[in-house]
Amino acid sequence: MQKHLDIPPRVAILQHLFKIDACFCGDLVKEIGLAQPTISQHLKELKYLGLIKGTVEGTSVCYCIDTENWTEMKEIMSEFLGQDLLPKDECC
Amino acid sequence: MQKHLDIPPRVAILQHLFKIDACFCGDLVKEIGLAQPTISQHLKELKYLGLIKGTVEGTSVCYCIDTENWTEMKEIMSEFLGQDLLPKDECC
DNA sequence: AATATTAATCGTAATATTGCAATGAATTAA
DNA sequence: TTAATTCATTGCAATATTACGATTAATATT
Numbered sequence: 001m002q003k004h005l006d007i008p009p010r011v012a013i014l015q016h017l018f019k020i021d022a023c024f025c026g027d028l029v030k031e032i033g034l035a036q037p038t039i040s041q042h043l044k045e046l047k048y049l050g051l052i053k054g055t056v057e058g059t060s061v062c063y064c065i066d067t068e069n070w071t072e073m074k075e076i077m078s079e080f081l082g083q084d085l086l087p088k089d090e091c092c
Numbered sequence: 093m094q095k096h097l098d099i100p101p102r103v104a105i106l107q108h109l110f111k112i113d114a115c116f117c118g119d120l121v122k123e124i125g126l127a128q129p130t131i132s133q134h135l136k137e138l139k140y141l142g143l144i145k146g147t148v149e150g151t152s153v154c155y156c157i158d159t160e161n162w163t164e165m166k167e168i169m170s171e172f173l174g175q176d177l178l179p180k181d182e183c184c
Numbered sequence: 185a186a187t188a189t190t191a192a193t194c195g196t197a198a199t200a201t202t203g204c205a206a207t208g209a210a211t212t213a214a
Numbered sequence: 215t216t217a218a219t220t221c222a223t224t225g226c227a228a229t230a231t232t233a234c235g236a237t238t239a240a241t242a243t244t
Contacts, residue, residue, distance in 0.1 A: 011172070018176075025190085025191090026190070026191065029191095034232095034234090035233065036190085036191070037192080037193080037233080037235080037236095038232075038234065040191060040192055040193085041192090041193095041232080042232090043191095056191095056240090056241090058189095058190090058240095058241065058242070059189055059190045059191080059240070059241045060190055061190080067176075077169065077173055078173075080107075081166045081169055081170075083107070084110075084159075101202085101203095118221065121221095126204090127203065127204050127205080128204095128221070128222095129203080129204060129205080129206095129221090129222080129223080129224095130202075130203050130204065131221095132221060132223085133202085133203080133222090133223095134202095135221095135222095136222080136223095148210090148211090150210095150211060150212065150219095151210070151211045151212060151218095151219055151220045152211095152219085152220055152221075153220080153221065153222095
């Protein structure tokens, strides 16, 4: 099988955007070890999902976390992760 | 684009195992609208990930959430989801 | 205007995922 | 032992995802 060994690009992008603490541009290409078109695609996806925002600044584009949507996503995830069983239910 | 419209099978399986509150078997086939081999594959994946456990009971198999690993996974996820930006960082 | 820089888009190849029909293995019921 | 039930496995088709080279678009610099 063997999966999830290295951190997925999209997660890496988000984490880096968090680490940079503010906006950021396509140095992600250097940061993460993928070609420029590939990173661009991932950024497009993340933007489509609403998790990041991007604004053109001259020739480059500044990306950052969309904190509102990030929070909303977190709530949805928490709802799923929050469900719990009673301790005794370990029946298997 | 158009994605994530219906709930992914593996999520549906987990949710149902939670809802049932205790163990469960392959009625998941009826519950979720997929063929038996398909469900079986998904259960195998979930077991491989460690999120569920399965014990043979006669001719059928009883599956349930592996609460320990589920908790561990939750912590990993929380670490990722927990990261936050300062409010002012909305620069885009 | 000509060139350089940065990022998006297009086309395509490689790979992964998903789902199912057919079959097999194990257990139970007759 | 034979049939029935339940689940796992196999093989395969359809589709989705991921990544990249080549190109284009837009702005900046000279």
